[in-house]
Amino acid sequence: MTKDISITEVAKRAGVSIATVSRVFHNRGPVKESTRRKIESIIEETGYTPNQLARELANKKTQLIGLIVHDFTGEGLPRAINGVNQIVEDQGYHVLMTSTRGNLDSELRNFEILRSKRVEGIIFATRSFKKEHQEIIEKLPIPVVVMLQDTTENGISSVFFQNKQFAYDATKALLGMNHRQLAFFGGPSASVNSSHRKDGFIQAFMEAGMTPDDKMVKHGDFSIESGYIQMNKLLALKKPFTALVTINDAVAIGAINCLLDHGMRIPEDVSIIALDKTVVADASRVQLSAVSYSYQDLGIQAAKLLVKQIGSGNKTIEQIKIDYDVHLQDSTQRLNVKE
Amino acid sequence: MTKDISITEVAKRAGVSIATVSRVFHNRGPVKESTRRKIESIIEETGYTPNQLARELANKKTQLIGLIVHDFTGEGLPRAINGVNQIVEDQGYHVLMTSTRGNLDSELRNFEILRSKRVEGIIFATRSFKKEHQEIIEKLPIPVVVMLQDTTENGISSVFFQNKQFAYDATKALLGMNHRQLAFFGGPSASVNSSHRKDGFIQAFMEAGMTPDDKMVKHGDFSIESGYIQMNKLLALKKPFTALVTINDAVAIGAINCLLDHGMRIPEDVSIIALDKTVVADASRVQLSAVSYSYQDLGIQAAKLLVKQIGSGNKTIEQIKIDYDVHLQDSTQRLNVKE
DNA sequence: TTGTAGGCGTTATCAG
DNA sequence: CTGATAACGCCTACAA
DSSP states (O other): OOOOOOHHHHHHHHTSOHHHHHHHHHTOSOOOHHHHHHHHHHHHHHTOOOOHHHHHHHHTOOOEEEEEESOSOSSSHHHHHHHHHHHHHHTTOEEEEEEOTTOHHHHHHHHHHHHHTTOSEEEEEOSSOOHHHHHHHHHOSSOEEEESSOOGGGTOEEEEEOHHHHHHHHHHHHHHTTOOSEEEEESOTTOHHHHHHHHHHHHHHHHTTOOOOGGGEEEOOSSHHHHHHHHHHHHHHTOOOSEEEESSHHHHHHHHHHHHHTTOOTTTTOEEEESOOOGGGGGOSSOOEEEEOOHHHHHHHHHHHHHHHHHHOOOOOOEEEEOOEEEOOTTOOOOOOOO | OOOOOOHHHHHHHHTSOHHHHHHHHTTOSOOOHHHHHHHHHHHHHHTOOOOHHHHHHHHTOOOEEEEEESOSOSSSHHHHHHHHHHHHHHTTOEEEEEEOTTOHHHHHHHHHHHHHTTOSEEEEEOSSOOHHHHHHHHHOSSOEEEESSOOGGGTOEEEEEOHHHHHHHHHHHHHHTTOOSEEEEESOTTOHHHHHHHHHHHHHHHHTTOOOOGGGEEEOOSSHHHHHHHHHHHHHHTOOOSEEEESSHHHHHHHHHHHHHTTOOTTTTOEEEESOOOGGGGGOSSOOEEEEOOHHHHHHHHHHHHHHHHHHOOOOOOEEEEOOEEEOOTTOOOOOOOO
16 A cells, blocks of 8 residues: 655655656656666655656646447447457557446537546447537547447548448348348347348348338347347248348347247248347357458457547548458358249 | 637636636636626637646546456456446546456556556456455555455455355255256366356265266366367267256357257256356257356446445455356256156 | 635756 | 756635
């Protein structure tokens, strides 16, 4: 339980001025070898650590970046946060974290709080980007990078997944395997990412000259249980379908479990492709065909972009799209066309 | 892109002294109504936000707590972090987060960094608590709470799960169902928590008057895949067993999938109980019997304890054990004893 | 009701 | 080589 000691105290004990102590501590400027040693030994025995607050006040640099997220759970976000932290620490920055529970007021307040803490930049992850966000960000004297949403139109840099694009690709893959009766299990209808994925699904569908049946497009949340429930409802409709696109792997597993419980087989009876692949996918008894993309990379790119903007001082708007892969494994199968 | 403005600047524009501006901003002390309005309008139009650094320097309070974790991923930790953040923000504190990738040097360095940032307390989550940690913590002028390990013996407050106890209870439950040939799938042998759970398993086993067979105790990691691999190895031994205790639900699912792939049935052929229940458990086709405890609560308790210690200024050593439940569901079954 | 001034712990500039 | 001293932005007596 050593108490914190100030540079003045060290100087006093060494019988020198604080300027000299500072020089010794930072190895800069000339110092006579004997006094240097004297000071060093005092620093050692007192356990002196410079007060970063004072230091930061003096050079107007906090080496802090702020992070605003809904919460810290979920399959992907923690990985993204990890990516952010990794990059940021490598650059000598630290992360001040805040969570908002998705509450708009809380989000806006967090921008204020982080600003008053003089963070040098902010990474903001949100499920839905609103005008209020844009307004507050515009007034901020520091760069902001949005994660998970494309905010290019709002004049703000962002790093995000290509939701519509990969949903389109995945759907095309199913169509290419001769499937024509497709279902889609989305997330909450309020989720922007979910609706973009739905858009991709529908676009591929329509380009194939078909009109999607509203009844085949369901909404739930991102959980395994939700997949199970949605599938139960779908089966109750007694409408034929040969393939399914799900918002993520958890929902796919729920759907698969439900199908298996009804005595159906994957992929013989139904082909399934998931639009997100996390560790949960490993739990599937059928190797899941899925679109995958790296949350870690999402965080890394966001952090790199932010640090770059902090360094260059300019706020040019950049847009970074994270790559994805469509992996076809055992849960999808070519449909034999019966004439 | 409003620039940050200082209190001096506001005072200048309002034609008053900074003391008056301060009074207005904090609503304290008497201020003439007209000058108050004048100042308020200037604060409004300049978007003045007090510089927390300067403020904190002046009152020697940062309202910051530090968090040191291995990384931000995993099933449980993000929930714990969420719990921490929730409590801490409610109390007007903020969290400075650092991750160490399990590297000892990095852990020690993070203590120094956080200290120099003058956080008022630290929450440290680690997989193995070492002497080096103890030494550095003892020298810190601020309270530290360790999460996930019992560090009472090291004279440091901690909040943790009752690993040995619940492993013992779970094993007893199986023994109570007449199972006598038990296997145990642990995590990495270096994991302290894993070895405590193994201890509980072995103790229950020995209390029943039996000696555990080393071959039936396996080590891997915490993943679904690891469960699958360990089960494959176990089956290769061709040793009979009727029940299995796994380090967590993911490993249980891997083991179950492997058993199902070998044409065996759960729980008819093997009863399984997992020593941790997270969202992954939902993916199991057989409702998993498992021990469950709240990671969120772990974080909440740790944060509450830390805030309390910061407030009271004393560093009394406290120990908080998180409660658990043993839920017996469909993956375990009473064994019919054949005479 | 308002202003002055010292202090918080550093950094940095400029004399000695 | 070394030491004053003015910032940095704010708080808080204490004076006026």
